[in-house]
Amino acid sequence: MSRRPTIPEKIKTRLWVLTGGRCQYEGCNKPLWQDELTLLQMNTAYIAHIIAVEPNGPRGNNDLSPKLATDISNLMLMCDEHHRLIDREDVEGHPVERLHEMKRKHEERIELLTSIQKEKKSHVLLYGANIGDHSTHLSWRKAAIAMVPEFCPAENQAIELSWNNSSFKDNESIFWQIERKHLQRQIRQKVKDRLQNKDIEHLAVFALAPQPLLMEFGRLLSDIPAAEIFQLHREPPDWKWQEHPEGFDYILQEPEIQKKTVALNLSLSATVDNSRITSVLGNEISIWTLTIEKPNNDFLKSREQLSMFRKQFRLLMDRIKARHGQDIVLHVFPAVPVSVAVEIGRVWMPKADLPLCIYDQNRKLNGFMKALKFPDDPNQEV
Secondary structure: OOOOOOOOHHHHHHHHHHHOOEOOOOOOOOEOOEOOOOOOEOOOOEEEEOOOOOOOOOOOOOOHHHHOOOOHHHEEEEOHHHHHHHHHHOOOOOOHHHHHHHHHHHHHHHHHHHOOOHHHEEEEEEEEOOEOOEOOOOOHHHHHHHHOOOOEEOOOOOEEOOOOOOOOOOOOHHHHHHHHHHHHHHHHHHHHHHHHOOOOOOEEEEEEOOHHHHHHHHHHHOOOOOEEEOOOOOOOOOOOOOOOOOOOOOEEEOOOOOOOEEEEEEEOOOOOOHHHHHHHHOOOEEEEEEEOOOOOOOOOOOHHHHHHHHHHHHHHHHHHHHHHOOOOOEEEEEEOOHHHHHHHHHHOOOOOOOOEEEEEEEHHHOEEEEEEEEOOOOOOOO
């Protein structure tokens, strides 16, 4: 009986480095330097062979088995569960080609992540608030996946502004002021001081909340700190930016008549019929509309579309002010993606732009209700 070749220590070390010390089975990524339950530091890794050491072993080959017994191209780092799976429970389901592809993808991902320079590091900022009857849950892990390869997390935990288990709902008028005050305090305590101390150089922003609060969130952040605002997609259900759709553009519809009351209809993620606006403000009104060819809740795919919106909205603010004067309040009725709502707040300039009165569509109240006003005047009712 031939003796099983011993894998040299330098090969083992190199394999640990290439894999980041994690299981290479697709979708696993389990850390292999500690016990999963107790977190005790220990080596839980197995070195698996793609082509078995013995010709009669899993995926064995008379010629290649002895040649590749200690070759790093034939070795994978795995947890006990997946080592057993590929070598005992489902050998046929794990041919050589499939394992080679798992190894390649995992090692390329580790190389990409470990090669990111300091200027690519970004602090993950999560903000969530109740939307109707639904509470929000944002995850550092999903955020980190969405950032790569442009950025990687600067810390292994997020800056969280969420108010967990809030009992207030967005059909209550008190909801807006309480959430606003909470958000203002959280931004001041957790973000502003670190920005002033230059502890934070870049923010990766992930937010889920009612649209007026997202706008307030953007207003508090402003466009001064360097930041990337991410969008949650429905298909596929993640935050990662996708390719820019060809032929995309925003459509601006200007009012034919000029009235003292002015509204902005933002029909992007859904269509806001003008009758829903006149039911709130009356018929003596000028309505500006910013829309797209087919409004839908998953149109925003690329960061280019978001950048286009910022430019369009900035120009729109100037055009409305030039036409109607600086003594009006602009009433905003939004149906927009979360990232667009945040950018509205970031783009709005308190010293140059018209005051905004922002409305929120609420099914329990059968229509739009006043939510927040920019600028925030504590002595002035919305």
